[in-house]
Amino acid sequence: MIDLDSLNENQRAAVECIDVPSLVVAGAGSGKTRVLTYKIAYLLDRHIDPASILALTFTKKAANEMKERIASMVGHQLARRLWMGTFHSVFMRILQTEHELVGFPRNFTIYDNTDSRNLVKALVKEMGLDDKQYKPGDVFARISNAKNALISPSEYAAKMMEHDRSTGKPSLAKIYKAYWDRCRQCGVMDFDDLLVYTYLLFHNNPEVCRRYAEMFRYILVDEYQDTNFAQHKIMTQLSQQGNVICVVGDDAQSIYSFRGAKIDNILSFTKLYPNAKIFKLEQNYRSTQSIVSAANSLIKKNLRQIPKDTYSCGETGQKLQLIRAYTDLEEAVIVVGKIKNLLAAGEPANEITILYRTNSQSRVFEEELVKNNVPHKVYGGMSFYQRxxxxxxxxxxxxxxxxxxxxxxxxxxxxxxxxxxxxxxxxxxxxxxxxxxxxxxxxxxxxxxxxxxxxxxxxxxxxxxxxxxxxxxxxxxxxxxxxxxxxxxxxxxxxxxxxxxxxxxxxxxxxxxxxxxxxxxxxxCQEQQEESGRVVTLNDYLAEVSLLSDITETQDDAVAPRVNLMTIHAAKGLEFADVFIVGLEDGLFPYVMDYETPPAIEEERRLCYVAITRAKRRCYLSYTLSRFRFGKMEACRPSRFIADIDSRYIQSSASAAPAAGRRPVVAASPATLQRIRQSETPSAATRDYSPEYGVRVGDRIRHERFGLGTITRIEDTGDSTRAHVEFDNVGSKQLLLKYAKFTKAD
The missing domain is CATH 1.10.486.10 (PCRA; domain 4)
Known part of the structure; x- marks a missing residue:
């Protein structure tokens, strides 16, 4: 007998609902995998034939872990008879059985994405087309999108010819047709074909569809918010014969539209199944209440959602910490300084993660971590200089x-x-x-x-x-x-x-x-010009960067616990004690390219929700007031998502906080200035005031790259005038004032 007493009230109700369709809306950290596992074990405990249970996941790892948990509860003999796996693995099994009905040999093979791109490349060459105009990656992405939308080559030609012609790629339909035909000729399918031909199998052969629908009395789907149009249609085909479908997911974590995921699949579930029951898993077992409340207040700004009010079963915890930096360099210095403080306090390195919206943002953090000898790794990818x-x-x-x-x-x-x-x-x-x-x-x-x-x-x-x-x-x-x-x-x-x-x-x-x-x-180049007046040549830069790239490569090979760096998309499903969400600026996060639409902004907000809910104990949000773009420093606006979060759950700082080991330098008193002068090596040309540049020792300045600082010394005259500045977060710098980009702080 399966013991359900360890489940909370809503989890248990979701597990015990086996007579009607059900939608389990599982908030972040609410134990959705536990519910799926217990539900399948509950069915088996009630003597349901394992072969009549179809359970679909998105990753092989998730399927294997779930099967192991079920086996520990009901035994391996029952667990191994389940139809459990990824969409692609289960559909391949069906197609191997029904291969004749879709016109393929039983031993058809599968092309991975590299194979598919290579075939596209060969077809472009065979057709005498320009491979720069028809790049294999681009073309294959278009073919993949069409297949996931169940659009055949002939339908594509009818619907998209005008569009392709207007974008300068009139032969896309021909390439798609040639690709489709060549795959059939060679007896191969790509990953998308496993969906397409399963749909066509059921669509063109109603009796086969009915047979499988009657066989699968219970259908369970994990991460339903990530399903695409084709997957959704196949589930619809299989669930119209009086069988029971249960889907689990969280619309607030639907972040894969670029892969074809349709949030409408989960939002419209109850329209397709009017008698469905909805179970909301709102108890968060991962994060503190402050983190959960902040995430709730953010996601409530989305109009298209299934309302829920997640709460934590843990402590209140500290508020989200808001970090304001003047530049991306200073942002990295502050974040790494806080990471060093956490490490010094005993936090394991692998419990600390830096999350960013785009891969390119990792560079400045990698460099700062290297400078501070902090072990780290880029999760799910290569370090910047190894790409x-x-x-x-x-x-x-x-x-x-x-x-x-x-x-x-x-x-x-x-x-x-x-x-x-x-x-x-x-x-x-x-x-x-x-x-x-x-x-x-x-x-x-x-x-x-x-x-x-x-x-x-x-x-x-x-x-x-x-x-x-x-x-x-x-x-x-x-x-x-x-x-x-x-x-x-x-x-x-x-x-x-x-x-x-x-x-x-x-x-x-x-x-x-x-x-x-x-x-x-x-x-x-700008930094070196400001500090020494010299021009950094390409050879100079190579000498500087070669050591850094070698260090980052060595770091990636280390085996000790390391601080994680990753995109937010890569972090989905993971959790860490301490999370730093960096680059929270409009245009970067939310990431806006050529256009901005409400659905796009809502998905970006969901992505921010995912980022915040990765944190168990502490969450930091950071943004900069300026950032290098296209070789120039540009002003930045704080992300609108910061304002979306209820201010009760954010600890805001009035200015950038100093990094670990550095105390902020405030406007200096005469006594302080005297101590500074005495502590520095004297120079014959040292003076308190530079009339040429209108600055004096003790002035507070705001530098374009280094942020706020205090001038501690001025030496030389004219074009050679240098200022020694103690910056609040990046330490001491010498600036050649002729080139330095700064203003006097208010």
Whole structure:
């Protein structure tokens, strides 16, 4: 007999409802997995045939964990007979049985996303189309979206031809048709086909659909808010024969519309099943009441939702801590300072997480963590300097500075694609090895070597060599900064154009990462100019960054507990004691690209809700007043989501808080100034006032990048005037006032 006494009242009611359809609205941290597990065990305990229970999840890990829990309650013999797994694994099992009805061999194989992109790439080439206009990732995303919406190639051609023509891609429908036909011809399905052909199987064969519907007397679906149109339609097909469907989810955590998820599936459930019962799991077992209340007040601003009022069974806890920084650099300094305080107080590193909206935001936090020797890892991805698009750009930097760098040469000779294949590179390599010279020496003077390369390929290599030689000449200028050269390299190589042309989600992320690299370089160049007046060349920057990228790579290989960095999307389903949600600024979070619509803003608000509810004990929100974008410092507005949160649950600071180990410097008294002067090494040119720049020792200034600080010393005159400044959060800096970007603070 299954003991249900450990469940709370609503959990138990949801478990015991097995006669009518039910919607279990499970708030964050409310134990939805526990309810699903107990419900299945409860059915088995009532002698329901395991083979008549269909339980669907989104991940193999979730399915396996649930099956193990059930097995521990009712035994492995019963648990192994359940129809439990991911949508794709269960539907593949059905299609293997019914393969003849969908026109596939029983042993059909599955293409993963890489296989699918490669097929698209081959078809684009076969059709004589421009692979820059029809990028495999872009095209495959369009095909995937069409399939998830159950749109066939012929329907796509009828509905989307005009749209595709207007966007300069009139052949998308032809590629989709060719892709569809080639998959059938080869006896392969991609992941989306597993949904499409299951739907078509049931749609075209009502008797088969009826047989499976009668077999699956009980259907349970996890994370229903994440289902797409095709998954929803299949569930509808299977649940119209008097069987009982139970879906579990949280509309407030519907954050995957970019993958095709439809929030309407869960919002309209009771319209499709009028006799359905709704159970709301509102007791949060994860977070403190302050965190839960803050999240509740935020999500209530959404118009399209299933109302619920989640509450915590734990302590009240501290309010959300609001951090205001003047720049993204200062934001990182403050956040890492607070992390160091938590670590010093005994908090395990793996219980601390930095959450951000976009991958590109990790860079400044990674660098600050490295500077402070804080072990860390980028969850679900690579550290900033190990990402492919960053390594590609860095390879161009290396080749421009050192043309004999063979690894850099091989990495970029055909990136972006310029028609130089492996055979051509292989012949250049063979000749270089035979003659004892570098690849660059051969490529830059092909006529002097016997490579056997065709005239057309040789012409392409010459164009590449000319590009590198031109960039080398430009980089040789003593007054050409690394930031200037980065812009020229991105422009002249075509990297910027290629990334800008794509609408693929992965390519957008790559573009943002490359832009962040440019921001980092521009910021470093500006800092060095302000502090020393020198121009940072591309070679200077490479020397500076090579050690950092090596350290971050080593950090990723560490095995000790580490602070986590991840996107909010990657954090869904996870929980941590301490969560820092950074970059809360309009335009960044909510993330708005070309347009802003109410549904888009509501999804962004749900994403913020997910971020806050990852925290168990402490949650920090941070924003900056300015941020480097496209190589320039731009003003930022605090995210509207901060104002959406009831102020009763936020501890607001009037100004940026100092980092760990630093005390804020306030307007200095005469006695304090005297002590500062005595503590510093005297200089013959030291003075209290600079009439040229209108500042004096003791003045409070606001710097564009470093925030608030106090001038502690002024030395030299004219263009050489320097100010020593103790900044509240980033420590001591020397500024060459001729270049320094600051204003006097009020």
């Amino acid at each position: 492919k698009e960053i390594k590609d750009v860095m390879a161009y930097f290396r080749l421009v500075c050192n043309p004999n760098d063979e690894e850099a040469f091989k990495r970029v000779i055909n990136y972006p694609k310029r028609g130089i294949g492996d055979t051509t590179v292989g012949r250049i390599s063979a000749e270089a090895l035979r003659r004892g010279v570098s690849l660059w020496q051969v490529a830059s003077d092909l006529s002097a070597y016997d490579t056997g390369i065709s005239p057309s390929s040789a012409a392409k290599v010459k164009v590449f060599a000319s590009l590198i030689e031109r960039l080398q000449g430009e980089a040789a200028g003593a007054d050409v900064s690394a930031a200037d050269m980065t812009d020229r390299i991105l422009q002249q190589t075509g990297i910027k154009r290629e990334l800008a042309a794509s609408t693929d989600i992965e390519d957008i992320s790559k573009r943002e990462n490359v832009e962040e690299l440019y921001n980092a370089i521009a910021s470093y």
